[in-house]
Amino acid sequence: MSQEKNEKQPTEIEILQGLLESKGKYRKIIQAAIAKWVKDFQDGVIELKTADDLKTLIQLDIELQKGIRMDKRMQSRKKPRG
Numbered sequence: 001m002s003q004e005k006n007e008k009q010p011t012e013i014e015i016l017q018g019l020l021e022s023k024g025k026y027r028k029i030i031q032a033a034i035a036k037w038v039k040d041f042q043d044g045v046i047e048l049k050t051a052d053d054l055k056t057l058i059q060l061d062i063e064l065q066k067g068i069r070m071d072k073r074m075q076s077r078k079k080p081r082g
Helices: 002-008 012-042 048-078
Strands: none
Touching: 012 048
């Protein structure tokens, strides 16, 4: 029975792959929000005094990029070598 539990648990590679997929989706959301912010700024909807929102979005995007790179490095180290 304990063997069945072990078979159902995801491996580290599977966990890392899931994290990479999630972070990729989050990046798409952040990038869309940045594009919307820039468009609204160009259209005069946003004034320069609200640039902190853009700064926050860019910082989130950078952090996600760092995490994705780190996850990819960890994933490549965990792959079995044949």
